[in-house]
Amino acid sequence: MIIIGELINGTRKRVKEAIASRDEKYIADLAVREDEAGADFIDCNPGTIGEQEAKDMQWLVETTQAATDKPISFDSPNPEAIQRGLATYNGAAMPMINSVTLEPGSIEKMLPIVLEAQVNVVALALSEEGMPTQAGQREEVACRLIDRLVAGGIEPEQIFVDPVIAPLSTQTEVGQHIFQAIAAIRDYCPECHVTCGLSNISFGLPNRQLMNRAFIGPAMQAGMDSAVMDPLDEQLMAQVIATEALLGEDEFCMNYLQAYRAGKLDV
């Protein structure tokens, strides 16, 4: 699993305060903890708007890359903020842009940026019509988005397709729709990655971590190989390690046993 650590996000109250007060220590500490817990990318989402967002992104990227070598995921719908993040980034590993959609204007603005910077890109299955609500819509939008990106010159390996996780509390069938969409996307583009904003599934429910854990197994089985998630959730991380073994991705359970010996499965 390619884990995109979600904690540096300005919509979280404490992070919002840290961004506003330029609390480097708090952000750097989060980045280090996500890194050490196993995040492959560190998401940076200022959660602000306009020119302020670009400034905040620059500061987040400076602060994060001073604390960890992990590549950054620049998380914003705002091309200016993304470009500021890219201009600030000095890491060796290919970073990520989160995200491009089929909403009007998105591809037109983001595609040239992705092409020039040669970065990974999250392709979020939102269309002109907004959130998918019916069975089949997620994969239909996702496949169109893949086609547009590949036709525009992006390598499939750089594309992280996100089928858009909606809360299970709002629609009984949403889990099935998502698992079907993941399988269809995996089938349509075997070289693409499939990711998601995992915790959206449990929005509005109690014991959210339990529901997040339950989601990840069937999603990985369907073909999801990445998630934007909390790498500090030890039970969730243990569930990922066990599921990788079950899916044949861990020869002789070596990684599972190593994680056990490191105390990572004591949850």
Added chain:
Amino acid sequence: MIIIGELINGTRKRVKEAIASRDEKYIADLAVREDEAGADFIDCNPGTIGEQEAKDMQWLVETTQAATDKPISFDSPNPEAIQRGLATYNGAAMPMINSVTLEPGSIEKMLPIVLEAQVNVVALALSEEGMPTQAGQREEVACRLIDRLVAGGIEPEQIFVDPVIAPLSTQTEVGQHIFQAIAAIRDYCPECHVTCGLSNISFGLPNRQLMNRAFIGPAMQAGMDSAVMDPLDEQLMAQVIATEALLGEDEFCMNYLQAYRAGKLDV
């Protein structure tokens, strides 16, 4: 999920002692706890042999049915022990025989018993050649077994197909083989149930409960609707409830929310 409580099993040391000493209180208490935790069947496995096994089965069934109204699963390869259990059983609900296989002699002896008693039957995917080891073997054996049982007059709804769970510690691909087998069996016989001896997957690994929990989500997504398992494992039971909601089997998450209010998700 149709949960077959596995705890009354003579291969467990404390249960073996209780059977040998005719400790009614210990067995009755286990039966009540499995019942209250949500077991749909109470498995009774004497774990002894020959005429002793038939006597022990009779005592287990008498003791269990005095403590709970849940139907019993008579668990033995020995037709005499099964028949003694059936003769002793006085419950209203249809009980279960665990199990029939394609091993020589099994169908010939068990089929008439199942037909006469009109009970559920676990069809374990073992053939003349023993344990399945290759991809595709489980479903091949299971489908032949279904054919034999249905041709013999058993209703598909009475058949609980068990694809034979082998330890993941012995074969890296076994999880994939099992998930594929479950899906193939579900596809071949939509009216059949698919069950398994869940905890076999984690045999030989540390943190077995974690691996058991990780197994159940992908297995249920593939089509498993039953398991022989420990209903007193609260984390496992919570995982089942969350997974049922994710698979669209829990309208508006009502069961999930009810379980939360009853304190069953605080794990």
